[in-house]
Amino acid sequence: MEEEVPQRLYSLDELKLNGIDTSSLLSPVDGTLGSIERNLQLAAVSGGVAAWNVFDFNPQQIFYLSLALLFLWTLDSVSFNGGIGSLVIDTIGHTFSQKYHNRVIQHEAGHFLIAYLVGILPKAYTLSSLEALKKEGSLNLQAGTAFVDFEFLEEVNTGKVSATTLNRFSCIALAGVATEYLLYGYAEGGLDDINKLDVILRGLGFTQKKADSQVRWSVLLLRRHEGARAKIAEAMTMGKSVGSCIEIIEDTIDESDI
Template structure:
């Protein structure tokens, strides 16, 4: 017989010595810091180009409007997919911490699905690999699973099919 579920208040959790912040998802600020550094590098590169090529204010305005147009086009047409692709690719290249976290996260999806009886079909670890495999810009990383229609068509239940693999 199971103990009935009940919702605890924050005060009850604190009284029992449970740290509620530990129940939340961990925050990874790796991509945020990489994005800020890229923005800073773009600004510094713009200032350096301005000084090197002696752009006048009108040229700076047109160049800025061009970049803002491309950024808006990406956000509207591709839902920010190109920016995410660039950021994820740079993140995997620069930060080993981010690369390892993505690998461990996707391995967790893969393993749990397999143990529960859902067959993993494949996985991607980067946005670039997802773009090559799936043709989609808005996937950072992911694990694809065999759907149940396929299993019914083949005539196996998921648990039997997992045992055969």
């Protein structure tokens, strides 16, 4: 597919002139899940104090209870890489925070759209850790979009990644945070995407400037096809298939504009 925006490195000044603050995209902090985690910790402490007063636990019982909780936390961290804790927090986020739920959907819709536009076929998507657990049977998966990316993986394994392939991967990786930036003015999700991209770029000898420059391309593509992304997000909300989401793109965007 033809590139719609010229591919070259952009300076930070050029990005700012286009209204793009890379610091708002490339250093996302998930305030919603962070707040939920802090509240759960406070609730646990408050519950422990209340139980102590109600059941009149002695110091030895409190010690054993604390030891049991520490064991469970360590088990989750070591055996499941924190998967159980992440599953609980993510599920609470989707259940009680409509903003968080909507943000995740918009984020994944951005990945889906950009992948298709740059010629990488999406093959599956999930919108929560619980959904990923049901579909993949893994505790260490979060919301995400999977792609048919054999060519990219093959190039990475050989250590020789073409400029075209790297540009495609970079734009897909940054599409989620770019979507959040356009909708909310900042990004909360996508830290894992950025970390993966950072590992690839550093492994290939690129600097942060490369990632910064790719932000502009992702943002401009998303701005240009905002209508298609919104329709994909709506379809994902209804649990539509990958094929249905692709059909939306093809029906919404003129072939000559891809």
